[in-house]
Amino acid sequence: MTRQLANATLAILLAAGARAAVPPAPAGAPGKHADDSCIGCHAKLDDVRLRKPAELATADIHHAQGISCAGCHGGDPTSGDPTVAMDPRKGFVGKFAPRAIPEMCGSCHSNAAYMLRYAPNIPTDQLSQYRTSKHGLALAKGATDVAVCSSCHGAHGVRPPSDARSPVYPTRVVDTCARCHADVALMNRYGIKGNEVEEYKKSVHYAALTEKNDLSAPTCKSCHGAHGATPPGVDSVANVCGTCHVSQLERFDLSPHKDAFTAMDQPACEACHSNHAIGHPQDSWIGVADKQVCGACHSAGDAGAVAAATISGALSKAAASEAAVRERVGRVKRAGMLMDAADIKLEEAHQSYVMAEVEIHTVTVARVEKQTQAVLAATSAADKDAAAAEAEIRFRRTGLFVSLAVIAVAMVTLALKIRSMER
Amino acid sequence: MRALDKLWQALDERLELDPIVEFVAHKVVPRHRHSWAYYFGGFTMFFFFVQVATGILLLLYYRPTAEAAFESVQFIVTRVPFGWLVRSVHSWSANLMILSAFAHMFSVYFMGSYAKPRELTWWSGFALLGLAMGFGFSGYLLPWNQLSFFATQVGTDMVSKVPFAGAWLLKFLRGGNEVTGATLTRFFGFHVAVLPMLTALLLAGHLAFIQRQGMHVPASLEEEAKKRKPIRFVPNFMLREGVVWLLGLAALAALAAFFPWELGIKADPFSSAPAGIKPEWYFLFMFETLKLLPAHLLGIEGELLGLGAFALGGLVWFLVPVLDRGGRVGRRSRAFLALGWVVLAYIVGFTFASFAGVFK
Numbered sequence: 057m058t059r060q061l062a063n064a065t066l067a068i069l070l071a072a073g074a075r076a077a078v079p080p081a082p083a084g085a086p087g088k089h090a091d092d093s094c095i096g097c098h099a100k101l102d103d104v105r106l107r108k109p110a111e112l113a114t115a116d117i118h119h120a121q122g123i124s125c126a127g128c129h130g131g132d133p134t135s136g137d138p139t140v141a142m143d144p145r146k147g148f149v150g151k152f153a154p155r156a157i158p159e160m161c162g163s164c165h166s167n168a169a170y171m172l173r174y175a176p177n178i179p180t181d182q183l184s185q186y187r188t189s190k191h192g193l194a195l196a197k198g199a200t201d202v203a204v205c206s207s208c209h210g211a212h213g214v215r216p217p218s219d220a221r222s223p224v225y226p227t228r229v230v231d232t233c234a235r236c237h238a239d240v241a242l243m244n245r246y247g248i249k250g251n252e253v254e255e256y257k258k259s260v261h262y263a264a265l266t267e268k269n270d271l272s273a274p275t276c277k278s279c280h281g282a283h284g285a286t287p288p289g290v291d292s293v294a295n296v297c298g299t300c301h302v303s304q305l306e307r308f309d310l311s312p313h314k315d316a317f318t319a320m321d322q323p324a325c326e327a328c329h330s331n332h333a334i335g336h337p338q339d340s341w342i343g344v345a346d347k348q349v350c351g352a353c354h355s356a357g358d359a360g361a362v363a364a365a366t367i368s369g370a371l372s373k374a375a376a377s378e379a380a381v382r383e384r385v386g387r388v389k390r391a392g393m394l395m396d397a398a399d400i401k402l403e404e405a406h407q408s409y410v411m412a413e414v415e416i417h418t419v420t421v422a423r424v425e426k427q428t429q430a431v432l433a434a435t436s437a438a439d440k441d442a443a444a445a446e447a448e449i450r451f452r453r454t455g456l457f458v459s460l461a462v463i464a465v466a467m468v469t470l471a472l473k474i475r476s477m478e479r
Numbered sequence: 480m481r482a483l484d485k486l487w488q489a490l491d492e493r494l495e496l497d498p499i500v501e502f503v504a505h506k507v508v509p510r511h512r513h514s515w516a517y518y519f520g521g522f523t524m525f526f527f528f529v530q531v532a533t534g535i536l537l538l539l540y541y542r543p544t545a546e547a548a549f550e551s552v553q554f555i556v557t558r559v560p561f562g563w564l565v566r567s568v569h570s571w572s573a574n575l576m577i578l579s580a581f582a583h584m585f586s587v588y589f590m591g592s593y594a595k596p597r598e599l600t601w602w603s604g605f606a607l608l609g610l611a612m613g614f615g616f617s618g619y620l621l622p623w624n625q626l627s628f629f630a631t632q633v634g635t636d637m638v639s640k641v642p643f644a645g646a647w648l649l650k651f652l653r654g655g656n657e658v659t660g661a662t663l664t665r666f667f668g669f670h671v672a673v674l675p676m677l678t679a680l681l682l683a684g685h686l687a688f689i690q691r692q693g694m695h696v697p698a699s700l701e702e703e704a705k706k707r708k709p710i711r712f713v714p715n716f717m718l719r720e721g722v723v724w725l726l727g728l729a730a731l732a733a734l735a736a737f738f739p740w741e742l743g744i745k746a747d748p749f750s751s752a753p754a755g756i757k758p759e760w761y762f763l764f765m766f767e768t769l770k771l772l773p774a775h776l777l778g779i780e781g782e783l784l785g786l787g788a789f790a791l792g793g794l795v796w797f798l799v800p801v802l803d804r805g806g807r808v809g810r811r812s813r814a815f816l817a818l819g820w821v822v823l824a825y826i827v828g829f830t831f832a833s834f835a836g837v838f839k
Contacts, residue, residue, distance in 0.1 A: 392737075392738065392739035392741070393739075394553065394556055394557050394742060396553070396557070397557075452563075452564075452736045453736060453737075455736070456732055456733060456736035456737075459729075459732045460729055460732060460733065463725050463728055463729045463732070464729070466725055467722050467725045467726070470718050470719075470721050470722050470725070471722060473718060474715060474718050474719060474722075477714070477715060477718075478715060
């Protein structure tokens with residue numbers, strides 16, 4: 057049996073022939089069971105596979121809400137007699153087949169009225185989304201090595217996704233997906249490379265998630281969907297990225313690249329930024345030379361290459377200006393001057409610079425230059441502040457030397473006076 | 480000159496100034512190999528005068544509220560003409576004043592000048608040093624920056640350890656349970672009204688005692704002092720003191736110009752305490768000692784025990800004129816001399832070790 061199935065394992069059925077394909081949908085909602093013999097008995101069993109579910113149950117969100125084992129497995133939990141408690145005639149199902157799991161979970165989670173009683177704020181379309189996902193479609197075709205609900209959420213000890221210990225919590229979901237998607241042999245069977253997670257871990261998104269602990273940073277599910285997981289097609293890549301990078305998408309839509317990429321069947325953002333190993337964009341990417349992204353379509357001398365060179369030049373000038381003034385302001389600060397006004401201007405310069413980088417997506421020289429001009433104007437103003445502060449430092453030092461000279465003269469005069477008096 | 484003479488005559492007729500003139504004309508300062516120690520008191524007073532003058536100038540722009548304090552200091556140092564100089568001189572002068580006061584105290588101690596009949600001078604000086612440290616503690620918070628905010632939180636928290644009255648004292652100092660704008664307002668009140676008033680009164684007393692009793696000459700230097708011609712107070716000693724004061728002024732100008740006092744970043748009560756919070760340097764020896772103490776010692780809270788020990792140590796130091804019986808007849812005990820060196824070594828050692836990062 058595959059790893060996926062192992063993940064989906066619930067309790068091993070003691071009764072023979074109980075691998076029912078589909079569990080009977082609960083007649084109405086599963087009720088709360090005050091008298092529950094399942095955990096009591098299973099917790100005492102020697103076989104760890106049978107004992108583990110009982111041990112995990114106490115941490116399970118369902119258990120905490122009063123939904124006991126029978127809520128999923130059926131049977132009669134009020135009976136202490138195993139043959140009665142796990143009687144298939146009473147709806148008992150032991151270990152679920154993978155195909156049965158989405159339907160079983162969906163029997164409650166797709167029931168909006170029922171979910172209102174427990175978690176009114178969570179969606180109830182997981183099952184319908186799952187059916188459209190790559191996982192769900194493959195499952196429907198008979199594949200048994202695809203992810204079902206328990207593959208990601210766990211079978212027992214299910215925690216809400218907001219719980220940091222949940223396998224689908226943002227910082228853990230990547231490794232949860234990796235359990236299958238890093239298995240090259242398994243992925244190759246589905247025409248997937250299997251290096252996607254490894255690539256993703258090189259990205260700025262993963263760095264934001266793990267180094268800055270930014271839980272809003274995109275993980276696998278942010279772009280591929282969670283329950284409806286599927287790779288975004290060429291025509292939807294821009295929309296996926298644009299969910300967060302709204303301004304860049306707006307600019308891209310205005311650019312001549314939009315129609316050109318569509319005509320060339322190029323995935324919008326991915327064409328320049330790649331997909332999983334998305335690095336921090338560098339201004340040095342712009343151009344048609346080796347390792348520069350424009351060169352993929354443009355050649356030296358064409359209109360695109362000329363525009364790229366102009367944009368690159370404007371950005372470099374602005375970046376150099378910002379760096380130089382920042383350095384000068386820093387030097388003045390180290391000399392003890394308060395440079396808050398210059399800092400604000402430098403912040404404005406940086407904002408304009410970021411906007412220039414956003415405007416690159418329009419590939420319109422005038423729009424980029426408008427922002428780089430704003431950068432130069434702000435850095436020039438900050439530079440004037442730095443120059444004034446340097447002049448002030450010189451004034452203070454000159455003032456100090458004049459004062460010290462006056463004080464020294466006064467001291468000498470006093471000393472001479474004392475000497476003449478005491479002679 | 481005739482006008483001045485007439486004015487003097489008029490005043491003399493009314494106030495009988497002759498005895499004062501007589502007193503001043505005959506006032507002398509003994510001359511011996513440790514006469515330099517006599518300048519520290521006046522040097523401390525010079526920095527106090529600088530504090531008063533620069534403090535008044537800062538008052539013209541400073542606003543003592545949590546919302547405006549930081550911005551007003553920022554305004555002073557960036558927009559007000561020579562505001563940077565006034566603020567920087569105020570901060571540096573405060574530190575030099577305390578340094579000079581410590582030097583004055585230890586020189587007095589080692590010369591045994593605290594002994595009878597000068598107990599009152601010692602006690603008033605002790606209280607003046609306490610007030611100076613109070614000035615420092617209250618003034619530290621006034622710019623309302625991150626470091627001073629959290630250092631004040633730690634500092635005021637110590638009074639809560641005082642048995643019985645701790646909770647009340649903490650509330651009194653902070654104006655509530657936490658360091659807030661209310662704390663700033665009352666620290667401002669202490670800094671510009673209560674402490675200056677007490678200092679002025681005590682300083683007047685301290686100076687009056689010195690004038691009345693004259694400078695003390697240690698027994699071991701009496702012979703030398705008798706042999707050498709004393710320095711006339713007016714104008715010789717005053718002019719010499721003037722040279723020293725000018726030296727202090729030059730030091731202040733250089734420090735303010737080359738090392739302007741930092742402002743830091745505005746206090747944010749909701750942020751976590753920044754790393755490396757430290758009080759002003761003159762509290763470091765106590766701060767580091769308290770940090771070294773274990774949480775509990777002999778069944779008592781370590782910090783409480785430490786504060787108790789400091790209180791006891793302070794009391795012994797205060798009562799030295801009474802405890803050092805030999806000092807009254809010019810034969811001070813070796814034990815008290817040793818105590819002075821131990822205390823000096825402890826304060827200097829811990830302060831430098833703290834700056835060197837030994838206690839990190």
